[in-house]
Amino acid sequence: MTFSFQSEDLKRDSNKKSHQHLFPLAMEEDVKITDTKKTNRVLDHEKENTRSICLLEQKRKVVSSNIDVPPARKSSEELDMDKVTAAMVLTSLSTSPLVRSPPVRPNEGLSGSWKEGGCVPSSTSSSGYWSWSAPSDQSNPSTPSPPLSADSFKPFRTQAQPDDGIDESEASNLLFDEPIPRKRKNSMKVMFKCLWKNCGKVLSTAAGIQKHIRTIHLGRVGDSDYSDGEEDFYYTEIKLNTESVADGLGSPAPVSPSQSLASPPTFPIPESSRTETPCAKTETKLMTPLSRSAPTTLYLVHTDHAYQATPPVTIPGSAKFTPNGSSFSISWQSPPVTFTGIPVSPTHNHLMGTGEQRQHTHTVLSSPPRGTVSLRKPRGEGKKCRKVYGMENRDMWCTSCRWKKACQRFID
DNA sequence: CTTCCGGATCG
DNA sequence: CGATCCGGAAG
Numbered sequence: 392m393t394f395s396f397q398s399e400d401l402k403r404d405s406n407k408k409s410h411q412h413l414f415p416l417a418m419e420e421d422v423k424i425t426d427t428k429k430t431n432r433v434l435d436h437e438k439e440n441t442r443s444i445c446l447l448e449q450k451r452k453v454v455s456s457n458i459d460v461p462p463a464r465k466s467s468e469e470l471d472m473d474k475v476t477a478a479m480v481l482t483s484l485s486t487s488p489l490v491r492s493p494p495v496r497p498n499e500g501l502s503g504s505w506k507e508g509g510c511v512p513s514s515t516s517s518s519g520y521w522s523w524s525a526p527s528d529q530s531n532p533s534t535p536s537p538p539l540s541a542d543s544f545k546p547f548r549t550q551a552q553p554d555d556g557i558d559e560s561e562a563s564n565l566l567f568d569e570p571i572p573r574k575r576k577n578s579m580k581v582m583f584k585c586l587w588k589n590c591g592k593v594l595s596t597a598a599g600i601q602k603h604i605r606t607i608h609l610g611r612v613g614d615s616d617y618s619d620g621e622e623d624f625y626y627t628e629i630k631l632n633t634e635s636v637a638d639g640l641g642s643p644a645p646v647s648p649s650q651s652l653a654s655p656p657t658f659p660i661p662e663s664s665r666t667e668t669p670c671a672k673t674e675t676k677l678m679t680p681l682s683r684s685a686p687t688t689l690y691l692v693h694t695d696h697a698y699q700a701t702p703p704v705t706i707p708g709s710a711k712f713t714p715n716g717s718s719f720s721i722s723w724q725s726p727p728v729t730f731t732g733i734p735v736s737p738t739h740n741h742l743m744g745t746g747e748q749r750q751h752t753h754t755v756l757s758s759p760p761r762g763t764v765s766l767r768k769p770r771g772e773g774k775k776c777r778k779v780y781g782m783e784n785r786d787m788w789c790t791s792c793r794w795k796k797a798c799q800r801f802i803d
Numbered sequence: 804c805t806t807c808c809g810g811a812t813c814g
Numbered sequence: 815c816g817a818t819c820c821g822g823a824a825g
Contacts, residue, residue: 795818
């Protein structure tokens with residue numbers, strides 16, 4: 392943290408004084424950058440990069456512990472390599488470097504840690520690209536019976552490879568941009584669901600599901616490692632949108648990992664799809680689990696703009712929240728959670744929508760919007776994101792704060 | 804619509 | 815004078 396602080400300072404400083412001197416390399420690399428505006432952009436990215444380092448670090452600590460996406464994906468990738476064609480491999484390769492490759496950053500010292508941090512979130516983003524290949528079973532639902540690999544990768548391929556090598560944005564991306572551009576990315580967890588009749592088994596690894604199908608459904612017990620690829624038709628890949636506690640902090644959230652793991656198996660067996668002959672209606676069948684998965688996991692979603700959609704922090708089981716107020720001190724590692732606003736501002740009652748959350752209310756609502764209110768809002772005096780998180784963690788601020796608008800997280 | 808920021812205003 | 819955030823511009 393300390394170091395990030397310093398770097399931040401450094402950056403800001405350099406930003407103001409001499410960009411060009413500090414980042415001559417960058418300037419040269421990107422020939423396209425001509426106008427100052429763009430230059431600023433770039434530098435901004437730099438700033439973002441460095442800034443996010445510490446965030447990533449934190450994220451790593453908290454998130455990495457309960458997210459095992461990377462490993463799972465890896466195994467699946469390897470497996471796929473065997474089956475899917477080389478083209479597929481190429482595509483994924485051409486895609487990933489973009490995401491992973493650490494841009495040539497002149498900022499020596501930082502780049503190290505940057506890379507470090509960058510790797511972690513890349514798992515999230517990479518899962519993003521993975522979900523690409525998966526959609527093939529959405530648009531081209533051929534999972535259970537027909538050969539899928541061949542035609543599924545084709546469309547994908549053409550789409551992913553716009554033939555021309557590096558375009559402007561890409562180039563700049565490679566150079567300066569980072570995989571995690573300040574906007575958090577939602578992490579996806581990939582699971583594999585058995586499509587066998589009456590079996591909704593969901594496993595986290597392709598290998599696992601294959602083995603499951605092989606042994607349980609195909610009855611190939613003996614040669615457990617032998618695979619003729621048939622299992623492929625009996626399972627599908629599903630993506631769970633785990634919440635990215637964007638601002639990286641351990642989501643003190645009510646959702647326990649076990650819960651999130653448990654939920655998937657529930658949706659895979661939707662009545663509708665089951666009633667219909669699975670084989671015949673593969674299409675709908677596939678769509679269903681996918682579309683279902685969203686809502687199911689949705690409840691674990693929590694935007695960092697908690698203030699907006701929050702009311703509901705409706706997570707079954709979580710009856711109470713730490714009183715926000717000024718007790719932000721709870722540790723800034725868990726800020727995004729909660730905060731149902733609780734704005735008591737007379738003029739902004741409508742913000743609260745349902746007043747359900749306030750049972751033990753004080754009669755604050757009494758004060759009516761007096762006719763000519765002072766044009767300016769009283770201005771909250773509570774802590775503001777800026778104060779709480781500081782410039783270094785600007786991306787932890789609530790959106791409003793970032794936009795220089797009235798803070799929505801620490802309303803008073 | 805989202806994002807950004809100049810500058811008025813408040814404390 | 816720094817912090818906040820309105821108003822409005824830009825993308």
